[in-house]
Amino acid sequence: MTTNQYVNLSILRGLLLEHTPNEYKRVMLMQTKLVNYARAVASACSYAVPTRMGLLVPEEIARQVLDTPLIEHAMRPLKQNEQPSIFNDVEGIFIALAEAKGPLAKLTKAESRAKRKAIKKAQSKRKRQHHNEALKEAMSATDKMIIFLDVEWYERSKGKVTEIGYTLIENGKHSGTHHILISERMNLRNKKFVPDNKDNFNFGSSMKMTLKDALEHLRTVLVHCDIIIGHSVGGDITVLTHALGHKHRSNIHSMFKGKQVVDTVHSTNKIAGQRMSIMRCLDHFGIEHSHLHNAGNDAHYNWLVAQELATV
Template identity: 30%
Template sequence: MSNQQYIEWTTVQNTWINQYTSCAKEATTGKTQLVMSMATCRNFQETLSMMMQRVNPQLSPPEQPIALCSEYIDVQEFQINSKNAFSRLQTKVKKANKSAEKLQRAKDDWQQANQLVQSKQYVFVAIDIEAWEQDHSILLEIGWSLYDSKTDQYMDQHYLMNTYRHLTNGRYVSDQKLRFAFGTSVWCSLDQALKELRKDLDWCVQRDGGFVLVGHGLDSDLRYLQKAKFHWPGTNGNGDTLDVNQSALVTICNTDEMYAASIGNLHNPPSLGTTLGLFGIDCWNLHNAGNDAHYTMLLFMELIKKANE
């Protein structure tokens, strides 16, 4: 054995990055712009000057534009030889800027989620619903996982709809409804399951004034709940509402968008199982609503850790 001492590269890297991050200048605004070289601008200026002289010889020549920025990255050259070509390029720039703005919002939301966890003020509620693959209007399972940031405690719930006990998935997604790994599954009606969810949310609102929702592609689950006429608790004594955005909701944390923000790419975020694998989180029996809610919460906490690196 050598007496030579070693230090991990990631430790070296993180130490120096953290040391000098505050001193660094922003590398880019993140915006895409149409630019032209100064030589092209001068040629354009001469051409425009001749055109304007034909219109009115008394007109003054076009002024020299002032260059506001001389530092660009990833400069790509395009030949513009028609109005349509210019229009297509403008559309491309608009799309690029729209994507950049969306990515920045996702990064801001990721940091907001981190701040909410660190504030230790709210309960985070991860919800997952499994529908029958042959008719998505039929809900087979609902599960949710609670993380109480004040007490650093977790709780999982899983409910199966006894009305549809005879229905199973398996053709398009695996049938895992009897394999809840984090507690005891309860058979009941959909109404009773939703009442239990509402009880937990009411407790959150009564204690903290609101709750934070967590999900991986949560939009579909919220649509299921809306179709089921689930009433969300309101704030400060306000009435119940079918619209989650009008409820005591603090914010929604989408782990798929948080992961995309962490890698700087919102294009086709991976599935829950794939994302868990990327973080080295072992997972079993996904497509069980209770398990999916539990693993979504684990993924959420890993993304919070990454936000603090």
């Protein structure tokens, strides 16, 4: 670093508390400032020093978020045995600060809430980045078998699977979209919360199978697949895992073991700053569509959306 003068965040926090008389204002101030310090250090991937008396950050980083004369009173040089570390995420900053043993380093309730919120936000950001990178890599792969999976269930009972749909991409090329109707659930019709489109498969003929046979069929398909992609696909996998009850749970779960799972819902954040449904994604990219909430159609449309998301 260009300077050996570092700001002790614990001391600075204590000074801020002393100079902020209103209790409510103090709580709000500390929530904001602690999160902002963490963000500033994280975004700059800057050197910081966790010490017994608190976390030290360079002066220029501290002034990015709070330029106050109090910083001068919280500065001190590094000791000989104190080595700077690189922190590149919010969680690391807060963990280092929370583990400091000094009297000013203990987090208040408000600061603890800010810590939990910041960690959750950082974890969500890392998850989005992971799925974005995984989706781009999957969509550009020419030597992988990919399955786009979608499951529909009865709107009044999540455990009652009514449809399974999947689209297969083999070596970068579409090799078919399939739709399975669960024969013992044909009488269960959605209409109140989602439309009933189980009879409106757009890409071929639907197959009718018992739930047990459908899961066995899916097992034979998944054996050849390297990557599972879906829109909120974690929920679909969970529903399938519990579809035949507790006795068969581990057996069904083994179908998905060892497979890379990519969730396209995390990649939709980069479009509008929030998660988007398949329908909104289709509208956003100008992709013609019909009869959504048919498992086969949704799997196929998810593949089309994924191609667009991978290029954003």
